[in-house]
Amino acid sequence: MAERKGFTLWFTGLSGSGKTTITNQLVKELRRRDVALEVLDGDIVRENLSKGLGFSKEDRDTNIRRIAFVANLLSRNGVPVITAAISPYREIRNEAREMMDDRFIEAYVKASVEICEERDVKGLYAKARSGEIKEFTGVSDPYEPPEDPELVLETESQSPEESAQQIIAYLEERELIPAAPVAA
Numbered sequence: 001m002a003e004r005k006g007f008t009l010w011f012t013g014l015s016g017s018g019k020t021t022i023t024n025q026l027v028k029e030l031r032r033r034d035v036a037l038e039v040l041d042g043d044i045v046r047e048n049l050s051k052g053l054g055f056s057k058e059d060r061d062t063n064i065r066r067i068a069f070v071a072n073l074l075s076r077n078g079v080p081v082i083t084a085a086i087s088p089y090r091e092i093r094n095e096a097r098e099m100m101d102d103r104f105i106e107a108y109v110k111a112s113v114e115i116c117e118e119r120d121v122k123g124l125y126a127k128a129r130s131g132e133i134k135e136f137t138g139v140s141d142p143y144e145p146p147e148d149p150e151l152v153l154e155t156e157s158q159s160p161e162e163s164a165q166q167i168i169a170y171l172e173e174r175e176l177i178p179a180a181p182v183a184a
């Protein structure tokens with residue numbers, strides 16, 4: 001197999017928009033193609049690399065800069081990386097973009113606050129509304145959607161499988177992953 005170029009597929013979107021769900025779908029599909037990759041999921045990073053950080057602007061920025069730092073180390077050595085953190089601030093995402101240049105692929109996981117709140121997978125929106133959680137993105141803290149992302153995933157009208165397929169098509173088109181294996 002020809003050498004593959006590393007890249008960072010950078011998901012951004014509200015809590016409950018579908019970053020983790022689409023990541024899992026994508027990982028399954030990429031494994032089928034023998035693509036070895038690494039995932040930096042917001043929840044897991046916050047339990048490890050960013051343990052102890054809170055949700056102030058400063059701590060959020062630090063968290064995202066750490067994710068970008070690791071994603072850069074891996075992707076510049078040919079490892080595909082998926083990051084799945086809310087990453088609410090445009091400026092910090094753009095820092096990551098500048099660091100990784102054309103290895104950076106921004107994918108906006110799009111869903112309105114209303115829909116995410118209806119889904120409320122983790123029960124966090126209810127806690128944010130009641131004031132139990134402060135500084136909750138989309139409710140009491142800002143979310144800045146990307147202005148010119150490489151991909152927009154319309155999760156209100158697409159299934160996670162369809163979003164994953166949209167991403168696969170894009171990565172194939174850019175020759176960042178091999179074509180689907182032919183069934184034996």
Ligand SMILES: Nc1ncnc2c1ncn2[C@@H]1O[C@H](COP(=O)(O)OP(=O)(O)OP(=O)(O)O)[C@@H](O)[C@H]1O
Pocket residue numbers: 013014015016017018019020021022042043084085086109119121122154155156157158159160163
């Ligand atoms: N098209 C879709 N794509 C992704 N998720 C969807 C879609 N339609 C419905 N869902 C549902 O939305 C929820 C998304 O939750 P998920 O944990 O993936 O969000 P998240 O963006 O990772 O949130 P967080 O930032 O809190 O980790 C899941 O329950 C999923 O089944």
Ligand SMILES: [Mg+2]
Pocket residue numbers: 019020021041042043084
């Ligand atoms: Mg998640």
